[in-house]
Amino acid sequence: MIEVRDLTKRFGGLTAVRDLSFIVDPGEVFGFLGANGAGKTTSIRMMCGLLKPSGGDALLDGISVRHNPEGVKRRIGYMSQRFSLYGELSPAANVEFFARVYGVSKKKIQSEVARLQTELGEAGAGRAASELPLGFKQRLGLACALLHDPPIIVLDEPTSGVDPVGRRIFWEDIYTLSGAGHTVLVTTHFMDEAEYCDRIAIMNAGRLIALDTPAAVKARYGAETLNQAFIRAVAADRESLGGNREWDSRPSS
């Protein structure tokens, strides 16, 4: 479903992402891990067609981001770490707007708005979206990202700041989506969350340093928790780079 080949991004003399290659299967929940500035966001932006790669390519649902970024955008549903809907508009107005932008049918819009209203209740539906509890906001964001029924869903740190219960509910939604055949690409800081993924990729200094199931990654680094494995993986990689601190001073992109 996602095929990344030698994807590279340079900003001036700086290489933010270097020869990234991996394949994500249809229906897979794929975790994307890395410290701040490791190149995660840059990679995701390239895969979404927002940023032109300096080298390599990525095929999403068979479509090249290099040659047809607009086509890629239509096949992706994106939700970001920060609440990025129109806070002063009502939840329904948000849904209607994004549905219209993507040319979703009127019938689908109506049923989606109705579903939302039952979920939020009378009081919640009339309020401005910014006044909703954070968990609801995230679910509203997800609902808006899914309106055009994209085969691929990209979640950029979707649960930052959400309480454990809210996160749990959110992850149930993610599993439902993957069960329905959607491919989910998720970046996260929470290692307990990364455990929920089918496979994880760890980035450091613009390169992929590990790619496997959570259990296999833990085994490889002899760690009991994914947290430990992550720290060891990154430390080992920094050592192999010869203690070069260049990457730490790089602005996160």
Added chain:
Amino acid sequence: MGLKAIILKEFKHILRDYRTLIILFLLPLIMIVLFGYAMSLELSSVALVVDDRDDSSVSRELIRSFRGSAFFSLREVRLGNSLELFRRREADAVLTIPENFSRDLFRGETAHLDIDIDASDASRGLIVRQYINSVIRTYLVSVGNSDLPAIELVPAFLYNQERSGAFFFVPALTALIVIMVAALLTSLTITREKEQGTFELLRLSPVHSYEIILGKVLPYLLLALLIAGLIVLFGILLFQVPVRGSITALAVYLLIYCLTGLSFGILISTVAGSQQAAMLIALIATLLPTLFLSGFMFQLEAMPRPLQIISLFVPARYFLIILRGLMLKGNSVRELLVPGTALMTFSFIFLVLAIRRFRAYLES
């Protein structure tokens, strides 16, 4: 489909934020009322101090003519130093009638009157001089002095017989307020989306940049036109400013001028990083040129050449010609084709620049 979606969304933004909406309508009205009553071009009371050293029937007669005028409040003193009076702000002008005034007058020699005028406020000083001159001339006519010029000018002030200040400031203020409000309205729209993070979602969506730009300009065009119409209506009702040209033409030109302001605002919005920056740029970039380089306050013809050239790029300059033409002169649409075309060209250029800048931003 993207265009319609964005237009609908912007309308919802406008209606939902009713507090801003109220301010948007009230502020221009408050401004025009304040300016209207504060900006009077006439002086009501000129403090004139007279030092009558001649002390003759002639000089006393002259002083009486000043007393008779409603514009002067008179005080007689015996004092040599007018500067001291000016410094203490006790006089706008000091009239000194020299000792030999009546003698010289009767002998047919040139008689002198000394007038010192406080010109620290130059325009006030100028008006004071005109008032004094006119009183002295009336006096000379009344005593049958033959030194009067053989030809007297009888000016007719066309288009503004009453020389009402309102005729001057209502078009000028309309030009200023409309472009300020219009530019402000749109300057915030894109920067707000950048700050909210909603912009990322727009970038990921299949909307075109021209759809976003037009979708944000069109709803505000209606709003700006309403506000502009209200300002003009207030000018007419409160200050009896006429509309001697066609009302339809006035509406059409107002619409074009609103579009110019909105396009300028959206261009700012594509450049500015934050809402505060956008607001500041929009205010300064419309207020200053409109005040100083549009013919609002200062005559363009009297300016140095470089400033005159810069004024060619100030939209309000053209709109003032149109508005004064339609309100006071009764110009036809055809007579205003040149300034009208200039405004449309501005709108077009601003919009194209905004879309191009926006597209570059989308792809960065």
